[in-house]
Amino acid sequence: MATNELQQTAFDEAQRKAGATWTDWEGWAWAADFGDPIAEHHATRKACNLWDESPLRKWDMKGPDALALADLLYTNDMAALEVGQVRYGALCDEQGKMIMDGKIFKYAEDHCFSITSYDSDLDWYKQVAADRGLDVELRDLTAEMPHLQVQGPKAREILGPITEGIDIATLRYFRFVPEGVTIGGVPCMLSRTGYSGELGYELYCAPDRATDLWDAVVEAGTPHGLLPIGLSAIETLRIESGLLFPDIDYFPHQTDPFEARLTNVVKVDKPGPFVGKEALREIAAKGTPRLLSGLRISGDELPEAEATVLHEGTEVGVVRSPCQSPTFDMQVIAMATVDRELSVEGQELEVALPSGTAKATVGTFPLYDPEKKRPRA
Numbered sequence: 001m002a003t004n005e006l007q008q009t010a011f012d013e014a015q016r017k018a019g020a021t022w023t024d025w026e027g028w029a030w031a032a033d034f035g036d037p038i039a040e041h042h043a044t045r046k047a048c049n050l051w052d053e054s055p056l057r058k059w060d061m062k063g064p065d066a067l068a069l070a071d072l073l074y075t076n077d078m079a080a081l082e083v084g085q086v087r088y089g090a091l092c093d094e095q096g097k098m099i100m101d102g103k104i105f106k107y108a109e110d111h112c113f114s115i116t117s118y119d120s121d122l123d124w125y126k127q128v129a130a131d132r133g134l135d136v137e138l139r140d141l142t143a144e145m146p147h148l149q150v151q152g153p154k155a156r157e158i159l160g161p162i163t164e165g166i167d168i169a170t171l172r173y174f175r176f177v178p179e180g181v182t183i184g185g186v187p188c189m190l191s192r193t194g195y196s197g198e199l200g201y202e203l204y205c206a207p208d209r210a211t212d213l214w215d216a217v218v219e220a221g222t223p224h225g226l227l228p229i230g231l232s233a234i235e236t237l238r239i240e241s242g243l244l245f246p247d248i249d250y251f252p253h254q255t256d257p258f259e260a261r262l263t264n265v266v267k268v269d270k271p272g273p274f275v276g277k278e279a280l281r282e283i284a285a286k287g288t289p290r291l292l293s294g295l296r297i298s299g300d301e302l303p304e305a306e307a308t309v310l311h312e313g314t315e316v317g318v319v320r321s322p323c324q325s326p327t328f329d330m331q332v333i334a335m336a337t338v339d340r341e342l343s344v345e346g347q348e349l350e351v352a353l354p355s356g357t358a359k360a361t362v363g364t365f366p367l368y369d370p371e372k373k374r375p376r377a
Contacts, residue, residue, distance in 0.1 A: 009054035010146035010210030018218075018228050026118065028055035030231050037232035041326040044196055044237055047225030048152030050217055051234065053195070053202070058141040059122055061112040065134035068272075070104045070112050073128055075257060075280065077270040081106040086174045086193055089265045090257040091116070091124065096279030097253045098260065099124060101244055103193065107178055113141075117246050128275060145189075146210045150217060150226075151200030153374070158221040159183060159201060166190065168201070173376050184216020195234070197241025197368055199377045239323045239335055242294065242366025248305065249292060249320045249335055256280070258288040259337060261365060290317060291343040294367040297332040297351055298359040300324070308352040309336050309360070316342055319351060325367075332358075333367055 006029040020031035031052060033040060043049055061069060070078040076089030083106055091099040102116035114125075122140060129136050150159060160168045165181035168190075176191035183190070186209045194200035205213045218226065237243075242261065244250060250260045257266050257280070268281045297303065302322050309317030317338035324330045334351070342349065347362040364370035 007055070007143075009052055010207040011052040011054060011148065011214055014211045014214040015052060015228065020228070020230060023231055025231070026055065030055065031228070033230040033232040034228050037230065037236070038326050040227050040229035040233035041236050043225055043227035044152050044198060044229060044233065045327055046153065047227075048150060048154045048158055048221055049196065049229045049233070050214070050221065050226055051149040051151070051229050052146070053149050054146040055142070056147075057116050057119060057121060058145050059114040059116070059125060060139040060141050061114060061125075061136055062110065062139075063134075063136035064110055065129070065136045066110050066112045067106065069125065069129050069132075069134050069136050070114065071270075071272050072132060072134075072274050073125060074102075074104060075262070075266040075274060075276070076104075077267045078104050078106075078112075079270070079272055081112075083108060084175055084177065086176055086191060087265075088174075090260070090262050091121070092257065092274075092276030092280065093253055094276055094279060095253070096256050096276040096283050098250050098255050098257055099252050100246060101250075101260075101262070105176055105178075105191070144207065145204050146207055147202055147204040148213065148217065149194050149196065149200060149202055150221070151194045151196035151198045152226070153199055153377070154221075154224045154226070155198070155200050158217070158224050158226060162216055162220045163190070171201075184213060184220070186213040186216065188213065194375065195243055196237050196375075197243065197366070197372075198374050200375065235321075236323045236326055239321045239333060240325055240327055240366065240368035242292075242335065242368075245321065256283050256288050258283060259290050259292060261292045287340060289340060290337040291340050292320065292335055292365065293317070293338040293343045294363040294365045295319075295334045295336050295338075295349070295351065295360045296328075296363050296367070297322075297334060299353075300330075300332060301353050301355060301358065302332055303334060303351045303353055303358070309338055310350040310352065310357065311339075311342055316349065327368060333363075334360075338362065 074089035322334040
């Protein structure tokens with residue numbers, strides 16, 4: 001599909017001027033890369049990136065039951081959110097199987113904002129609200145709220161001098177400022193969240209100021225080694241950092257959040273009800289059969305997604321997301337679901353390849369920064 005047949009973000013023109021090549025996902029044109037995805041990956045890990053993530057779906061939730069709906073939809077305890085706080089969690093069906101993962105931002109007691117990946121997520125929000133008789137207005141703000149990710153160890157150093165309205169060093173992890181902030185003179189909602197495994201921020205602006213924001217960040221960041229990046233670099237970054245992608249690492253109505261390593265955001269004991277709560281209690285008590293695991297794979301041949309993982313000739317798992325890792329000297333790595341009892345660091349396994357099999361070793365999960373110290377820095 002030609003990119004002119006796809007929806008384009010407010011940063012489209014700026015990215016074309018920067019030399020983007022293009023791909024599509026979920027009906028939108030996304031930058032694939034800017035000429036060197038490996039360099040873009042390294043810039044993220046060592047300096048800073050600039051990524052247009054605008055096509056992620058943005059849902060405004062307003063009304064007396066806005067927070068109640070968020071808490072019903074998500075496995076995490078959204079009712080306990082403070083104003084200006086963000087939480088991540090899973091959306092599940094009544095069987096405890098994931099539908100999507102996403103975030104809730106709390107503006108006020110009667111106003112939340114959510115980010116997910118698919119258009120169909122809004123239908124689920126509306127269905128749950130209607131089934132429970134909740135008083136909440138839901139609106140799609142995707143096109144009205146373009147946003148950039150600025151991620152990397154130098155992100156604070158780059159954004160600090162061009163940010164007014166807040167000392168960016170004081171913004172805590174998973175907190176946001178909805179208004180009163182300008183970045184490069186552009187009014188923004190600023191959030192200390194991201195999708196890279198690094199320190200970073202998300203910058204939301206009005207569509208007519210998108211190019212101004214892009215240019216301001218590029219001007220401030222280029223002397224520090226900032227590079228714009230696309231989905232090719234995002235893929236290797238997320239696999240190293242254990243970040244999920246729907247319909248690849250988990251499958252709607254099939255995968256439970258425990259398998260996807262989301263135990264820390266599944267609050268089966270939170271006070272309020274939520275969709276799938278009882279089923280998730282049962283799964284937690286019994287234990288999920290498989291766990292998403294990090295594999296280091298010998299050789300330089302890349303397994304295919306859905307390749308079989310073996311132990312002593314028996315199928316014990318499935319490769320989900322493989323890549324050659326720029327951070328680990330182009331070693332082949334993968335996220336794979338593996339039988340729970342074998343998902344132990346140091347466990348030797350094999351992975352099916354088109355040419356045969358390769359030895360694989362279970363590593364930490366994620367393989368990069370397993371304690372997630374870098375994004376919290």
